[in-house]
Amino acid sequence: MNDNKYELIYRDLAGKIAAGTFAVGDYLPSENVLRRQYDVSRETIRKALLALLNEGKIQKIHGKGSVVIGTRPALSSPELKGFTEIAASLDVPTNSRLVENDSVSVDPDRFFSKEGPVVRFGTNRAQPAILIGRLRQIRNQPVSLDRDFVLTDVVPTLPPDLAETSLYGHVERSVAPISYAEREITMVPADWDDHQFLEVQLGTSVVVIRQKVYLTDTRLAILSESRLDPQHFHYREFVRRHLSP
Amino acid sequence: MNDNKYELIYRDLAGKIAAGTFAVGDYLPSENVLRRQYDVSRETIRKALLALLNEGKIQKIHGKGSVVIGTRPALSSPELKGFTEIAASLDVPTNSRLVENDSVSVDPDRFFSKEGPVVRFGTNRAQPAILIGRLRQIRNQPVSLDRDFVLTDVVPTLPPDLAETSLYGHVERSVAPISYAEREITMVPADWDDHQFLEVQLGTSVVVIRQKVYLTDTRLAILSESRLDPQHFHYREFVRRHLSP
DNA sequence: AAACATTTGTACGTATGTATG
DNA sequence: ACATACATACGTACAAATGTT
Numbered sequence: 384m385n386d387n388k389y390e391l392i393y394r395d396l397a398g399k400i401a402a403g404t405f406a407v408g409d410y411l412p413s414e415n416v417l418r419r420q421y422d423v424s425r426e427t428i429r430k431a432l433l434a435l436l437n438e439g440k441i442q443k444i445h446g447k448g449s450v451v452i453g454t455r456p457a458l459s460s461p462e463l464k465g466f467t468e469i470a471a472s473l474d475v476p477t478n479s480r481l482v483e484n485d486s487v488s489v490d491p492d493r494f495f496s497k498e499g500p501v502v503r504f505g506t507n508r509a510q511p512a513i514l515i516g517r518l519r520q521i522r523n524q525p526v527s528l529d530r531d532f533v534l535t536d537v538v539p540t541l542p543p544d545l546a547e548t549s550l551y552g553h554v555e556r557s558v559a560p561i562s563y564a565e566r567e568i569t570m571v572p573a574d575w576d577d578h579q580f581l582e583v584q585l586g587t588s589v590v591v592i593r594q595k596v597y598l599t600d601t602r603l604a605i606l607s608e609s610r611l612d613p614q615h616f617h618y619r620e621f622v623r624r625h626l627s628p
Numbered sequence: 629m630n631d632n633k634y635e636l637i638y639r640d641l642a643g644k645i646a647a648g649t650f651a652v653g654d655y656l657p658s659e660n661v662l663r664r665q666y667d668v669s670r671e672t673i674r675k676a677l678l679a680l681l682n683e684g685k686i687q688k689i690h691g692k693g694s695v696v697i698g699t700r701p702a703l704s705s706p707e708l709k710g711f712t713e714i715a716a717s718l719d720v721p722t723n724s725r726l727v728e729n730d731s732v733s734v735d736p737d738r739f740f741s742k743e744g745p746v747v748r749f750g751t752n753r754a755q756p757a758i759l760i761g762r763l764r765q766i767r768n769q770p771v772s773l774d775r776d777f778v779l780t781d782v783v784p785t786l787p788p789d790l791a792e793t794s795l796y797g798h799v800e801r802s803v804a805p806i807s808y809a810e811r812e813i814t815m816v817p818a819d820w821d822d823h824q825f826l827e828v829q830l831g832t833s834v835v836v837i838r839q840k841v842y843l844t845d846t847r848l849a850i851l852s853e854s855r856l857d858p859q860h861f862h863y864r865e866f867v868r869r870h871l872s873p
Numbered sequence: 874a875a876a877c878a879t880t881t882g883t884a885c886g887t888a889t890g891t892a893t894g
Numbered sequence: 895a896c897a898t899a900c901a902t903a904c905g906t907a908c909a910a911a912t913g914t915t
Contacts, residue, residue, distance in 0.1 A: 387902070390871060413880055424904040429881090434871050437682070439808065442846050445881050446911030450846055453810075463869040495864075563684065563868045565698075568813070570835065570858035588833050588858050590815065601687050601695055613815035613833050619740075620865075623808045624708040626635060626679050628882060632883070658899055669885045674900090690900050691892030873901065 388423050389430035396431060400440050400451055410448040411441065433628075439621030443628060455621070463564050463596070466519050466529060467549035475522055481546040482528075482580065483516025489532045494606050495567045495593060511535040512606070515545055518580045526615055528580050532606040537598070551596075554604055562599040568592050568618070581612050590616045633668050634675035641676060645685050645696055655693040656686065678873075684866030688873060700866070708809050708841070711764050711774060712794035720767055726791040727773075727825065728761025734777045739851050740812045740838060756780040757851070760790055763825045771860055773825050777851040782843070796841075799849055807844040813837050813863070826857050835861045 399405050412420065417428045432449055435441045441449045466479065488509040512532040519527045531550055533541065538558055542548035551561055570588045578585045589610050596605040630636075644650050657665065662673045677694055680686045686694045711724065733754040757777040764772045776795055778786065783803055787793035796806055815833040823830045834855050841850040 389902080393871070415880075426905090427903060430902090437872070439810070442807065442842075442844070443881070444845060444912090446879080446913080448880065452808075452842075452846055463867045561869050562687065563697075563866065565684070566865050566867055568861075568863040570815070570833070570861055588815070597687075597697075599687070600689060601697055616813075616815055618813040620811050621808065622708045622811055624806050626638065627682070634883080660899075671886090672884060675883090688900070689893085691894080691898080693899065 388421075389427045389434070392417075392421055392423070392428065392431035393434045396435060397438075397440060400435070401454055403454075405451050407451050407453065409451050411451065413448055436627055437623075439623075453621070463561065463594075465549050465551040466517075466527070467547065468551060471549075473521075477519070477521050478523075479546045480518045480520070481515070482518050483514055483530065484545060485514045487512055487514045487532065489534075489606055491595060491603055491606060494595060495565075513541060515541075515550070517546060525581050526611065528576065528610040530608045530610075532608075534604055534606070537602050537604045550605070554598075558604065559598040559600060559602075561604065562597055562601075564594045564596045566592065566594045570613070577610055581610065583612050588613055633666075634672045634679075637662075637666055637668070637673065637676035638679045641680060642683075642685060645680070646699055648699075650696050652696050652698065654696050656696065658693055681872055682868075684868075698866070708806065708839075710794050710796040711762075711772070712792065713796060716794075718766075722764070722766050723768075724791045725763045725765070726760070727763050728759055728775065729790060730759045732757055732759045732777065734779075734851055736840060736848055736851060739840060740810075758786060760786075760795070762791060770826050771856065773821065773855040775853045775855075777853075779849055779851070782847050782849045795850070799843075803849065804843040804845060804847075806849065807842055807846075809839045809841045811837065811839050815858070822855055826855065828857050833858055 396405075396411070405411060411417070411432075414425050414428050414432070418425045421428065432441065432443065435449075436443055438455060439453050440451065440455055442452045443449050466477075489512045490509045492508055512534050515531045515533065517529045517531075518525055519529055533550070533554075538554055540553075540557055542550065542553040555561055569591050571591050573581070573583045573585055573587050573589045575585070577583050577589045581589065583589055590613050592609040592611070594605075594607045594609075595603055596607065598604050641650075641656070650656060656662070656677075659670055659673050659677070663670045666673065677686065677688065680694075681688055683700060684698050685696065685700055687697045688694050711722075734757045735754045737753055757779050760776045760778065762774045762776075763770055764774055778795070778799075783799055785798075785802055787795065787798040800806055814836050816836050818826070818828045818830055818832055818834045820830070822828050822834045826834065828834055835858050837854040837856070839850075839852045839854075840848055841852060843849050
């Protein structure tokens with residue numbers, strides 16, 4: 384956690400929105416009132432409001448104020464979180480089973496939009512990686528088959544308990560903070576592994592979410608692929624049309 | 629277009645990144661250099677850089693500078709744009725065919741995560757709307773079946789040429805600027821219309837993208853549903869793990 | 874219709890803190 | 895130890911949208 388003033392104010396306001404202290408449709412106190420309440424400058428208030436705006440929690444209306452437009456439950460799919468982090472915030476029993484663990488070669492440039500996980504027999508720009516395959520279950524029902532390709536050059540160590548430990552947490556503790564990711568969602572025909580682990584029929588489609596995960600210093604750290612049964616797939620996000628003010 | 633300084637600077641820099649003047653891996657000039665180059669205050673430069681940061685075009689590294697990390701071609705799926713707007717920026721022949729045009733009733737609260745387009749026989753909070761169904765084609769190949777439910781209470785008029793006119797453009801000219809949307813992506817079994825228009829097999833899955841589109845004053849204006857052949861579906865986005873600085 | 878107070882948006886200036894090399 | 899670069903924070907001024915008097 385950070386001790387920035389604007390981040391503290393952001394969290395306070397976000398908490399009050401989530402708790403219903405400010406309900407959908409309500410106006411937040413004006414920036415000047417908030418400025419006095421928190422005893423900070425107006426710019427600091429505006430930074431906190433900007434964060435709420437970008438997350439779709441409020442809408443700012445010129446000359447009127449800031450309206451609450453959404454409570455946005457903490458775990459929406461688009462956030463950059465690992466399964467273990469999401470599972471920790473759930474109230475249902477979850478578990479992960481290690482189903483693959485190999486030394487492989489991956490070419491990040493060929494990771495998106497190509498057939499297969501693009502391993503073995505590296506190409507020119509191939510890099511060494513550890514492949515960790517895990518079957519994720521919620522209430523003992525299989526929900527996703529996750530494969531993480533951890534780039535050895537950037538992340539030299541791995542957590543002790545491969546199945547249950549948060550991979551993102553490990554990377555952030557041992558290397559550097561994770562900062563951003565490129566994400567791709569496609570549909571592909573189910574293969575034998577999908578059939579076996581996700582219990583989907585061969586030939587039908589499965590959802591594939593691939594991510595390239597980068598650190599704050601722009602180094603690529605993890606390539607990940609998550610395969611899901613389309614029946615359980617639903618993805619939500621909030622998008623804005625123009626630049627935020 | 630706006631004449632804000634920070635937005636002009638943002639567009640200038642984004643253009644130079646797209647053109648390769650600043651290539652991936654390059655550092656932008658420092659904030660102080662940019663401040664002198666554009667003859668503005670540092671805060672104005674920082675606002676422009678923040679917009680680039682949020683779009684995944686640069687990464688800011690404390691103490692070092694701003695690195696270009698992506699060119700992010702103009703039309704990535706996640707942006708809040710209509711088909712007509714996207715088509716206008718493409719170099720391939722596109723067209724739209726009007727296949728439905730009815731007066732209906734919709735309940736926005738039941739729009740997400742339910743079966744069917746949820747029309748006819750309104751519920752309690754049902755609202756009157758005009759349903760516009762359009763088959764989108766690129767190079768004469770069907771790519772998506774779009775249904776827009778234009779809420780009559782908010783958008784009383786419709787554009788003259790329903791098939792080819794930009795619906796978003798019409799709303800922004802005649803009512804108010806479109807500001808944000810909630811988006812949901814799911815998979816459902818293909819129905820008869822999907823089979824007919826998208827030429828997918830009955831029983832296989834199609835991708836459904838539903839959106840609730842809101843104006844700057846938070847009024848809900850359009851519910852839209854886009855159905856796509858999974859084979860042609862690919863969705864890309866950029867996500868950040870933490871709050872932007 | 875016009876004047877006014879309130880509220881958000883943009884822009885500039887300054888100071889200090891922190892990370893990098 | 896030092897210069898450079900980004901991050902945070904405060905203060906001020908004026909513009910623009912809104913709603914009321």
